[in-house]
Amino acid sequence: MKQNKLREGFLILLFWIALWWILSIIANKFYVPSPLDTGKVLISLLSTALTYKILLSSIIRVLIALSIGIGLGVVLGILAGMYELVYKTLQPIIIAIKSTPVVSFIILLIILVEDAWVPSLCGILLCFPIIYYNVVEGYKMVDTELISMSTIYKVPFHRKLKKLYLPSTLPYLFAGVLTSIGICWKGTIAAEVIAFINDSVGQQLYDGKVWMDYDHVFAWTFLIIICSLCIEIITKRLIKKVKYYERFKVI
Amino acid sequence: MITLRNIHKSFGQLKVMEDFSIDFEEGQVTCLLGPSGCGKSTILKMLSELDGKYSGAVIGLENKKLSYVFQESRLIPWLTVEENLLYVLEGKLPEEILKERIEFFLNKVELTAFRNAYPNTLSGGMKQRVSLARAFSMPHDILLMDEPFQGLDDELKDQLMTLLEELICLDKKTVIMVTHDLQEASRLGDKIIRLIGCPITQSEEIRI
Numbered sequence: 001m002k003q004n005k006l007r008e009g010f011l012i013l014l015f016w017i018a019l020w021w022i023l024s025i026i027a028n029k030f031y032v033p034s035p036l037d038t039g040k041v042l043i044s045l046l047s048t049a050l051t052y053k054i055l056l057s058s059i060i061r062v063l064i065a066l067s068i069g070i071g072l073g074v075v076l077g078i079l080a081g082m083y084e085l086v087y088k089t090l091q092p093i094i095i096a097i098k099s100t101p102v103v104s105f106i107i108l109l110i111i112l113v114e115d116a117w118v119p120s121l122c123g124i125l126l127c128f129p130i131i132y133y134n135v136v137e138g139y140k141m142v143d144t145e146l147i148s149m150s151t152i153y154k155v156p157f158h159r160k161l162k163k164l165y166l167p168s169t170l171p172y173l174f175a176g177v178l179t180s181i182g183i184c185w186k187g188t189i190a191a192e193v194i195a196f197i198n199d200s201v202g203q204q205l206y207d208g209k210v211w212m213d214y215d216h217v218f219a220w221t222f223l224i225i226i227c228s229l230c231i232e233i234i235t236k237r238l239i240k241k242v243k244y245y246e247r248f249k250v251i
Numbered sequence: 252m253i254t255l256r257n258i259h260k261s262f263g264q265l266k267v268m269e270d271f272s273i274d275f276e277e278g279q280v281t282c283l284l285g286p287s288g289c290g291k292s293t294i295l296k297m298l299s300e301l302d303g304k305y306s307g308a309v310i311g312l313e314n315k316k317l318s319y320v321f322q323e324s325r326l327i328p329w330l331t332v333e334e335n336l337l338y339v340l341e342g343k344l345p346e347e348i349l350k351e352r353i354e355f356f357l358n359k360v361e362l363t364a365f366r367n368a369y370p371n372t373l374s375g376g377m378k379q380r381v382s383l384a385r386a387f388s389m390p391h392d393i394l395l396m397d398e399p400f401q402g403l404d405d406e407l408k409d410q411l412m413t414l415l416e417e418l419i420c421l422d423k424k425t426v427i428m429v430t431h432d433l434q435e436a437s438r439l440g441d442k443i444i445r446l447i448g449c450p451i452t453q454s455e456e457i458r459i
Contacts, residue, residue, distance in 0.1 A: 145321070145323065145325050146325060146327060148301055149319070149321065149325040149339075150338075150339075151301065152299050152301065152317060152318075152319045153318075153319070153339035153389060155338060155339055156342060159338065159341065159342075163327065163330065163334075163338055164327060167329050
């Protein structure tokens with residue numbers, strides 16, 4: 001069964017690589033490097049210590065953005081779920097954040113804060129509304145019958161929060177976190193490119209574009225995808241370890 | 252004495268109670284009888300302060316502790332049977348008494364072996380037994396029961412009624428039970444009250 005799945009996955013991967021190869025032959029190889037050329041650059045990148053340093057710095061920025069975005073989204077989401085006034089007060093700013101193009105954020109942040117903070121702040125602004133909305137949604141989906149049961153039995157708020165609201169909200173939060181990972185990567189790297197952050201993945205992409213070293217751009221893009229996938233897989237594993245979520249899944 | 256005095260209650264345009272008054276004697280099991288949808292459960296919601304949108308007065312509930320058996324078991328799905336009981340009881344009793352009390356009532360409802368089971372692994376009757384254990388283990392002066400045998404088959408209903416009789420006898424408290432089943436009411440109630448009118452305007456005691 002597992003072998004079949006692996007074979008299937010391998011064949012799908014092969015199909016897309018073949019398609020990429022054909023595209024690189026049809027188009028100019030200079031603009032669309034072949035998988036082989038990209039692979040060669042990738043191997044040379046992976047044999048350089050600087051690559052890992054660059055990757056690590058970008059990963060740290062993404063993780064900072066995700067952590068703060070999640071923390072902020074959870075706290076404000078719970079408050080907004082609890083108090084209608086908080087929800088209404090936050091609504092304009094959340095809508096503004098959601099509707100503002102990423103580029104506008106980046107440029108505004110470049111004007112307002114130190115360049116080094118721009119990528120992480122951009123990541124926070126991108127993932128915060130997703131987490132916030134998911135938490136609010138999860139909070140509002142708490143079974144009203146369980147809420148009234150808790151009210152009658154005068155269950156203290158901290159216990160209701162811990163044993164009723166948070167576990168009910170967790171599946172929504174986890175879905176939000178998984179969506180945020182990809183978006184946060186995209187935003188952070190875009191900010192690194194526009195804000196010219198030294199020793200960052202964004203800078204590597206930008207340099208590749210300026211020096212018309214498109215093999216380089218493709219190889220770095222490939223590394224970004226791999227890193228994003230790794231973070232997603234680790235997050236999914238961590239989520240599986242959360243007892244409440246496991247229990248919820250069988251219900 | 253617990254009294255509902257001159258109650259006016261409506262849901263939007265629909266009037267369910269009009270100048271309705273009723274008394275409940277303490278230390279007795281009072282069964283409220285009436286057809287489905289006439290507003291029986293609303294009376295319990297008013298008594299438990301779950302519904303405060305009415306005019307009139309509820310008297311005699313000051314400083315009284317309430318416990319409630321719902322139509323559905325209302326158990327938290329991700330907590331075990333024991334954790335569901337602890338959820339409502341923690342902080343209301345000293346730790347040693349709390350454990351003993353949970354043990355005692357789980358034993359009474361014959362679910363000691365299922366203390367670590369999750370609600371989704373229990374049958375409907377077992378869930379309702381957990382709900383009874385939760386209601387009785389909660390220190391209370393008044394027990395409100397809203398059609399606790401609704402949707403259960405006759406055999407299970409009979410078993411649960413026997414259990415309920417036993418639990419009520421253990422600790423003679425004020426019980427107000429809503430039902431539409433005269434048999435249930437005559438078996439469990441010291442007093443049976445029929446609600447009259449739609450909207451409810453008055454009530455009468457039924458003597459069997």
